Amino acid sequence: MAAAAVHQLPPRQTPTPPPQAPSLSLDTSDLEHGAIPNKHLPYCPPGSAPFTQSAPATPPASPPTPQPEVQTCSILYPPDAHPKVSAAPPVFAIQPSTLLTAIHQSVSQELPEPKHVFPWLHGLHPENQIQLAFFTARNKKLRNVPKCFRGVTIVKAGGNMTRSKIRGALAPEEILSSEPGHDDTFLEADPREGFSVRNFQIQAAKVATVSDIVVYRDDDVSEKELHKLAKRLSRAQNTWRVKILFGEQELPRFHVFIVSFQLERQEMCSMSCASEIAKNVWLGPTPDSALCPSSSEESEKPAFDIFVEASDFAQPPEAHLLGRVGDLSLDVPQRLEFPSSGSIMPQKWPKAGPLDPVTQMCQWIYSVANPNAMSDLDEEETDQDGDIAMRTLQPQARKVLIHCTDGYTESSLLALAYFMYAERVPVHVAWLRLHCEKKRNFFAYSSDVALLSSLQARILELSPGPNDGIAGCLLEEPAWLSRMDGSFPSRILPYMYLGNLGHANNPQLLRAMGIRRVLSVGEPISWTKGQIESWDAKNLLFVDRVQDNGVDSLTRDFERSLGFIGTRSLRKQQRSDETDVRCREGS
Numbered sequence: 001m002a003a004a005a006v007h008q009l010p011p012r013q014t015p016t017p018p019p020q021a022p023s024l025s026l027d028t029s030d031l032e033h034g035a036i037p038n039k040h041l042p043y044c045p046p047g048s049a050p051f052t053q054s055a056p057a058t059p060p061a062s063p064p065t066p067q068p069e070v071q072t073c074s075i076l077y078p079p080d081a082h083p084k085v086s087a088a089p090p091v092f093a094i095q096p097s098t099l100l101t102a103i104h105q106s107v108s109q110e111l112p113e114p115k116h117v118f119p120w121l122h123g124l125h126p127e128n129q130i131q132l133a134f135f136t137a138r139n140k141k142l143r144n145v146p147k148c149f150r151g152v153t154i155v156k157a158g159g160n161m162t163r164s165k166i167r168g169a170l171a172p173e174e175i176l177s178s179e180p181g182h183d184d185t186f187l188e189a190d191p192r193e194g195f196s197v198r199n200f201q202i203q204a205a206k207v208a209t210v211s212d213i214v215v216y217r218d219d220d221v222s223e224k225e226l227h228k229l230a231k232r233l234s235r236a237q238n239t240w241r242v243k244i245l246f247g248e249q250e251l252p253r254f255h256v257f258i259v260s261f262q263l264e265r266q267e268m269c270s271m272s273c274a275s276e277i278a279k280n281v282w283l284g285p286t287p288d289s290a291l292c293p294s295s296s297e298e299s300e301k302p303a304f305d306i307f308v309e310a311s312d313f314a315q316p317p318e319a320h321l322l323g324r325v326g327d328l329s330l331d332v333p334q335r336l337e338f339p340s341s342g343s344i345m346p347q348k349w350p351k352a353g354p355l356d357p358v359t360q361m362c363q364w365i366y367s368v369a370n371p372n373a374m375s376d377l378d379e380e381e382t383d384q385d386g387d388i389a390m391r392t393l394q395p396q397a398r399k400v401l402i403h404c405t406d407g408y409t410e411s412s413l414l415a416l417a418y419f420m421y422a423e424r425v426p427v428h429v430a431w432l433r434l435h436c437e438k439k440r441n442f443f444a445y446s447s448d449v450a451l452l453s454s455l456q457a458r459i460l461e462l463s464p465g466p467n468d469g470i471a472g473c474l475l476e477e478p479a480w481l482s483r484m485d486g487s488f489p490s491r492i493l494p495y496m497y498l499g500n501l502g503h504a505n506n507p508q509l510l511r512a513m514g515i516r517r518v519l520s521v522g523e524p525i526s527w528t529k530g531q532i533e534s535w536d537a538k539n540l541l542f543v544d545r546v547q548d549n550g551v552d553s554l555t556r557d558f559e560r561s562l563g564f565i566g567t568r569s570l571r572k573q574q575r576s577d578e579t580d581v582r583c584r585e586g587s
Helices: 096-108 129-136 200-208 223-246 261-271 319-328 357-369 412-423 427-437 446-462 470-475 507-512 529-535 555-565 568-573
Strands: 084-086 091-094 151-157 211-217 256-259 275-278 281-285 306-311 334-339 400-404 490-493 496-499 515-521 540-543 578-582
Touching: 084 223, 091 096, 091 223, 096 151, 096 211, 096 256, 151 200, 151 223, 200 211, 211 223, 223 256, 275 412, 281 412, 306 412, 319 334, 319 357, 357 400, 357 412, 357 446, 400 412, 412 427, 412 446, 427 446, 507 515, 515 555, 540 555
Parallel strands: 091 256, 151 211, 211 256, 281 400, 306 334, 306 400, 496 578, 515 540, 515 578
Antiparallel strands: 084 091, 275 281, 490 496
16 A cells, blocks of 8 residues: 655745735726726726716606608799799799799708718718718618708809809709710719718719709800700709619609799890980980890990999989099990989988089989080071171080889989979979889889978979979979878789789879779778779779788689779770779788
8 A cells, every 4th residue: 555645845934925916907096007008999087986876866768759850841842833944854934032032941941860861961882882881881771862851952054153143053064974875864973982971072962962953044155055954954853763763762853943034134124124204314224235135236336325323332423523424425435323212311401502412413414415405506696797606516415324223223213303303393293204104113212202302492493494384383292292102003014003002092192193993902991981982982892801911812802803903905995994903012
């Protein structure tokens, strides 16, 4: 039997115990120990331990309720309210005011949540695996085109892109493909390769695919080119929609619109084309050969020698400047500016002092337009020897155009003042004759009425016009003048005016203008019983139970209103029965 003996060594005696290895701890409050470095995690300095309690003071929050996507709306959709200029492909026309409203509505709406439009706006090309893996690896739906956004994209047809009528306009090549055979498709903006979360350069083209597109042109671009581009964009929208539907995703319908600033200006030119209001003095819109070509093609010489533009920022010209312009206008057409309607406030000018700027301007215009008015050239004078006396030849008469952009808004004050001076007529006669006899529309302010009334005596005193019945006219100032705000109802048809509540409540003014029938919509007019009887009830129609608020419907009153106005042929036979249609604001 074997035996084993074990010899135990005595314990080793050391002066100090061996060091104990520190245990690994997550407590980093000890400043002697730094944070464990990790190249994959950012270094964050430690803070105090969070406060804990045995039980929550309040119940835990409920899980978040899914919020529906915010749907962006637009007055451009549906487009049925706008005229269609092309059926295939569909293209519609809108006015500049409609575009302004659409832009204001678009920028005023709440933006959709970023998660509903990103990462689609970052660019998700189907062949860019890096971009797709980063953004959509966990959720394939993020590739879908957002349905919660409806924008307005403005495209300028041709012309110089360094200047534009509308800010933020794009060139066609920024959103349309230039590849052969793909002219009618949108540009493929998503990067085919690479990775970026800041692809701002593609977002304009991306947004265009989920926007209504408005196209306009420069003055030097033809209408044909404008329509051609609009149709290309419409076909591109259809191609894009088919592509999305093929991917089994629904997409709202977007449309293309044409806005024409030229059409608006052409309509203003035709409505307010220049006409002679006194000898050699004309009133009209600012000349624009591209929009309002002159009827005279036999000469390239300007039709006028002096152009006086009424402007909000103009100052009355000094006398020495007027003299200089008058001399130079004999050789080269000259241009001047004068304050616009409503710019000169009524005040008292001393009779013994210098002329007020309005009377001075009228006097100067008359002197260059009628240089021979004060001399009788037909009468021959002879000297003591029987010879015809030598005369200094008078300068030739100059043609003067008083103008502003639309032909009547800013220029009304100067036109009325000059008509008073040239024809020697008081304020109320000038208002009526300029509108009824000269067929001019104008827009003045109540301050213009007060100003011209205060200058009336001085203007008529210095006027070179005839002096027939002036005293009688001054004594018979009509009651309607003091109740007028400066404007007349607007003639919209030969037999129809459009006015506001102030016009309707001034029956003496309507009668002086030749208006004999009144159709009032909305607020009732405040006529006396005697005034109603003097007009005869059959010539008055009041459409009540509606407010001029843009909400109440007038459909039920159309038939009787149109019956009251009558047909145009009937009105042609009854020229004296002109109708004034009014609402509160006159629009």
